[in-house]
Amino acid sequence: MSDYYQSEDLKKFGGIGQHAKALADDFFKYYTSATGTDGALSKREKALIALAVSHAMKCPYCIDAYTTQCLEVGANPEQMMEAVHVAAAMQAGITLVHSVQMQNHLEKLVL
Amino acid sequence: MNHDFETQLSRAGIDLPPLDLETLQVNITRLCNQQCRHCHVDASPARREMMSPAGIEKCLEILERHSRIANLDITGGAPELHPGFQTMVERARGLGKHVMVRHNLTVQLDPHPLTGASMAHLPGFFARQRVEVISSLPYYQQFFTDAQRGKGVFGKSIEAMRRLNAEGYGVEGSGLALNLVYNPVGPYLPPAQATLEADYKRELKDRFGVVFNALYTMANMPINRFRLHLKKSGQLEPYMDKLLAAFNPAAAEGVMCRSLISVGHDGRIYDCDFNQMLELQAADRDQRPLSIFDFDLERAIARPIRFGEHCLGCTAGAGSSCGGATA
Numbered sequence: 001m002s003d004y005y006q007s008e009d010l011k012k013f014g015g016i017g018q019h020a021k022a023l024a025d026d027f028f029k030y031y032t033s034a035t036g037t038d039g040a041l042s043k044r045e046k047a048l049i050a051l052a053v054s055h056a057m058k059c060p061y062c063i064d065a066y067t068t069q070c071l072e073v074g075a076n077p078e079q080m081m082e083a084v085h086v087a088a089a090m091q092a093g094i095t096l097v098h099s100v101q102m103q104n105h106l107e108k109l110v111l
Numbered sequence: 112m113n114h115d116f117e118t119q120l121s122r123a124g125i126d127l128p129p130l131d132l133e134t135l136q137v138n139i140t141r142l143c144n145q146q147c148r149h150c151h152v153d154a155s156p157a158r159r160e161m162m163s164p165a166g167i168e169k170c171l172e173i174l175e176r177h178s179r180i181a182n183l184d185i186t187g188g189a190p191e192l193h194p195g196f197q198t199m200v201e202r203a204r205g206l207g208k209h210v211m212v213r214h215n216l217t218v219q220l221d222p223h224p225l226t227g228a229s230m231a232h233l234p235g236f237f238a239r240q241r242v243e244v245i246s247s248l249p250y251y252q253q254f255f256t257d258a259q260r261g262k263g264v265f266g267k268s269i270e271a272m273r274r275l276n277a278e279g280y281g282v283e284g285s286g287l288a289l290n291l292v293y294n295p296v297g298p299y300l301p302p303a304q305a306t307l308e309a310d311y312k313r314e315l316k317d318r319f320g321v322v323f324n325a326l327y328t329m330a331n332m333p334i335n336r337f338r339l340h341l342k343k344s345g346q347l348e349p350y351m352d353k354l355l356a357a358f359n360p361a362a363a364e365g366v367m368c369r370s371l372i373s374v375g376h377d378g379r380i381y382d383c384d385f386n387q388m389l390e391l392q393a394a395d396r397d398q399r400p401l402s403i404f405d406f407d408l409e410r411a412i413a414r415p416i417r418f419g420e421h422c423l424g425c426t427a428g429a430g431s432s433c434g435g436a437t438a
């Protein structure tokens with residue numbers, strides 16, 4: 001089987017409209033509007049959020065793209081690493097908060 | 112993808128003739144105390160090219176003859192390492208010209224690579240001559256700066272800025288301008304100039320107590336040392352694609368070659384410092400190469416500018432020039 005996640009494949013992202021152009025056009029319009037413009041959040045803040053999400057979702061394409069994007073909107077490496085820590089801490093917290101469910105069930109089981 | 116610059120211009124319906132000649136930019140030496148990874152001049156302590164005394168004399172004669180050339184922009188290498196540097200500055204200032212020095216900061220602190228002489232006098236000299244100091248500082252943090260310009264460069268640059276500040280450079284009301292230059296440390300475009308300038312000002316003041324006037328953002332040109340790095344790391348094609356995709360007609364209108372000529376250490380004239388490093392000598396309408404030794408202002412202004420794919424670096428995004436963003 002050939003490899004997944006070749007970095008040059010990112011360039012093909014625009015081609016997702018080949019079999020559903022209208023939906024792809026809608027998506028890219030929404031995507032650009034949500035991530036690529038200054039709004040209530042600056043482009044820099046949005047890029048840092050996207051970088052954190054890229055890590056949480058483990059998307060190599062997105063990690064490459066948003067590492068570059070963060071630099072192009074003026075984020076510095078400390079801010080980028082802190083964003084990844086937020087993602088990591090959230091994932092740890094999400095795992096740990098499920099232990100409440102474990103404890104609830106434990107209490108039910110114990111006489 | 113087709114990276115031909117002139118195709119982009121014609122698609123956008125843009126013609127870029129020279130507008131005037133306001134600045135004489137002179138590269139007086141390729142000798143430098145540093146050896147930066149992105150340097151388009153390939154400058155280093157091993158380089159020996161120097162403008163001759165006759166060449167410097169000719170530049171001053173041109174400045175004296177033409178009042179419309181209001182600015183002398185001295186670059187290198189580290190131009191302060193040229194033995195005729197100080198005389199050139201003093202005489203140009205004596206002619207009433209605005210003098211800009213592309214000063215790499217660390218040259219104040221390193222001994223002269225050839226003579227071992229101290230260069231600590233430079234801040235005082237600059238202040239007495241009231242020259243505009245333009246200095247590269249790729250980032251307001253050590254990591255990127257040292258990665259690009261060499262280990263220890265960030266710390267030395269901060270110390271050099273402190274010495275310039277002590278002479279009044281960058282201090283409000285002094286009239287002594289210290290402007291910094293940002294360029295990315297890799298194949299990506301610079302952030303918005305105004306936003307990054309605010310970051311630099313806040314961080315440099317808060318963390319190190321140093322001040323400056325303006326920040327100029329510039330993209331890296333895909334030539335010489337940087338191009339080699341891109342090629343070796345397989346990033347040349349993607350970088351050229353990025354520059355092409357970011358082609359901005361408004362930035363193209365403001366390119367610096369329309370109001371500046373660049374003079375090499377041997378007196379040959381080019382449209383810009385990048386063309387100089389690529390040896391694309393400027394020529395007049397009759398294909399006669401331009402030189403300071405038979406300089407004619409009208410021939411120079413009427414010349415067709417020579418473009419190449421590297422020009423995409425000056426027209427990407429907000430644009431790049433020796434004075435920062437152009438759009």
